[in-house]
Amino acid sequence: MQEKKQQRHARPATYGKGQVRIDAILDAAAEVLINQGYKKMTLRQIALRAGITVGNLTYYYPSKETLLKDLLEKILSGYLEEMARIVKASGHIPEDRFVAVIEYLIDDLNRQRTTRFFPELWALSNHDEHAAELMEDMYVAERRAICDLIQAINPNLELQQAKHLALFVSCSIEGMTMFVGAGKQQESALQSMKKMACESFLLLIRQTSQA
Amino acid sequence: MQEKKQQRHARPATYGKGQVRIDAILDAAAEVLINQGYKKMTLRQIALRAGITVGNLTYYYPSKETLLKDLLEKILSGYLEEMARIVKASGHIPEDRFVAVIEYLIDDLNRQRTTRFFPELWALSNHDEHAAELMEDMYVAERRAICDLIQAINPNLELQQAKHLALFVSCSIEGMTMFVGAGKQQESALQSMKKMACESFLLLIRQTSQA
DNA sequence: TCCTATATTGTACACTTGTCCTAATTTAGT
């Protein structure tokens, strides 16, 4: 039962000041990544946004690689925690909980932070092994949560079927990132997508039968 | 009835040699983009892969921006042409044609070229206006094709409904890019996704009623 | 063959990148 510990790659900050700095650095890095893209996410831009010097930045993060690791871990774990919160907070009727999760995920596309970050992550994980691992971990957890809900809705499903359904559901929603939400289509489209997705997924889950 | 002309941004090549060079440059650029990502898509890498010098490269493309334009236009128009070919080649029963298109799009995810290129494009279009326009043009055309098929399947649908359905279908498939196909999940998952997608989409199209 | 536009090379430039290093400043416990 190994717990995946939240390990920081930054220099361990002993004074309070250092801890604040590290947070500021990661926040600044996230802003730059989201507002300007990974290509322009340079140490100097991050330092500028964080209000410190490059020298100070490299004191906490001796390499850009470690900074990127911490940044991705922080952002991704944020999404996972929020997801877990939604699952817990929703009622006890499986259908309702499923719909709550779907609607949360789709509503999240209204945040520019989301619609800009994930394509960067996907592109990054194409050629960055560590980014790929972190991304995989997050989606595995997301699919597991969705899979549980699916099995609660239709207990007759085999595990493999439920897993494939969860994968399909996850894909369908992630695919909206580039097209729906923050500054892309009209608001009505997002509402329409939500309705369509929920109805379509529930239909698919209920009517899928054992092999 | 304006025709969007396929305009090259490269220096017009008068000799045959020049035309061959431009093709080689774009092919090399595509390879580098797909194999190493946009960040490493440098003029020197492209020139190396194309077997020419940087000086020669900048003779045809005086700026990296124009090279990127031609590259994206070439790749995207390739996908659009292939898509149009599939639509034309499929039978005359609407359902069959729809399924053919869906299956083509999903099967295409078996090409690493596809699963690597599109995330790069999505990330690029986050902060590159021109990339965003080209991408939008392609997806608009794709959705129009899907929308036509949807209306053929269920003529009772209002245009807006059909458009939203097409958007949902397109999103669902694009979302698979990061998770299914070339070196991601097992082959069985892709087959399962194909089956699920077709059944689910057809169900959704048939049962959606007028507002 | 010769000649001119085309194609190609090699080099140079100004700029940005991540990383490194030393000196100065600040912190918090004694």
Add this chain to the structure above:
DNA sequence: ACTAAATTAGGACAAGTGTACAATATAGGA
């Protein structure tokens, strides 16, 4: 106040970036 560790600033570095340009080589019609 003193001190040792932690933090910060500022500058330097080599490597890599896109771009510019003059010199050379090649193509293909006259």
